[in-house]
Amino acid sequence: MSDLEKGRVEHNEVATAELNANRTRGAGSAPHVNGHHPWNQPLAIKPVTRLGNPVPLGLTSFASTTLVLSFCNVQTRGVTEPNIVVGMTLFVGGLAQFLAGMWSFPCGNTYAATVFSAYGTFWLSYASIFIPSTGILAAYADVPDQLHNALGLFIITWFIFTILMLIAALRLNVGFIVMLVFLAATFLLLAIAEFQNSLAITKAGGVIGLITSFMAYYCAMAELLKPEDSWFTLPMGNIPKRLD
Template sequence: MTTIATVKDGIANPAPLGLCAFGMTTVLLNVHNAGVFEMNSMILAMGIFYGGLAQVIAGVIEAKKNNTFGLTAFTSYGFFWLSLVGLIVMPKLGWAAAPAESAMVAYLSIWGLFTLLLFFGTLRLNRALQFVFGSLVVLFALLAIGDATGNKNIGKLAGYEGIICGASAIYTGVALLLNEVYGKTVLPIGPVNA
């Protein structure tokens, strides 16, 4: 009689960490964008340590799992958060001039284009990730349009849409975690597309 043993790679799934780091930081920034509170050290610290560093760590672990999509997404958005904090803090420290509105439009637009391209990769993944990336494309578009037009109402709308985007990432991260812990679907994420 032959016994077949399943061997796991011994590396934990980093996606829940990366998604929760992205989602929680996104929600907090967009609560600010919606006008609830001012830009403050809580948002900047989340951008550096959880949205930034935790996502970069998740991306590096995805590389060890041979997941190019996860590596690219988590590492890129981790460095997005670090660069965004840099854009806010560096001028206050006198290290560089603050970006002009047109520069921020370019920054947000290139991130929106990058996100759109990654969205096409999610079409081979689950519905929850499709929603996260699709809503993130919309968020970057609204932020860029708001900066381009100077229309504060568009910026506020972006804040509410960003809360939805961030919440969807938190949901997806927690769903992946709980589904793995319980060995069954506790929170659905939609079918994986082939």
């Protein structure tokens, strides 16, 4: 089981000690129910409940949205306006990733729950900037320099958050650590690009963002390709855990 998949919750089995004790007491030790002893009745045992692993959903949602945004940042096929990513940020990077985070809580995976829920809200808040009805862009219409600085502050906040998540991931696995390193570099470059209003740095951030998205896809596939279900698996570089 991978480090990110900590929490497949199973229902505890019903204890049978009392049932076995009752069966040895004899006919006179308990009242009859419709001519039958109660311990002779079949014991209702609830089936084992398993929660699916939400990590691949969170990673693929993050990877797909980052990929589209990075394509825009490097101006692939001449696309310069990032508005095409709004739908992705709302429903894929936002809603789907947020739900993956919420589902990670009952699985007992606090780290995945924190990461996916937080980045889900990042994408939702990022999308709201480009929705005209929010009035965010309109508020900076007369002060475009403030818009770049405001976006820079918005992005640098998520750079700080990513660094914190990177520190918390240092005992998870190499694959996830590498992905977070590239993600932190992406946020940092994009924040600097906004502060400097530099297209070249934006493109550099887009290139690193492309690498980040491919790393996220890799981690997602590593989570999906389990030995019992797949012909092959992908190594994640597991890190030994503390023994104390």
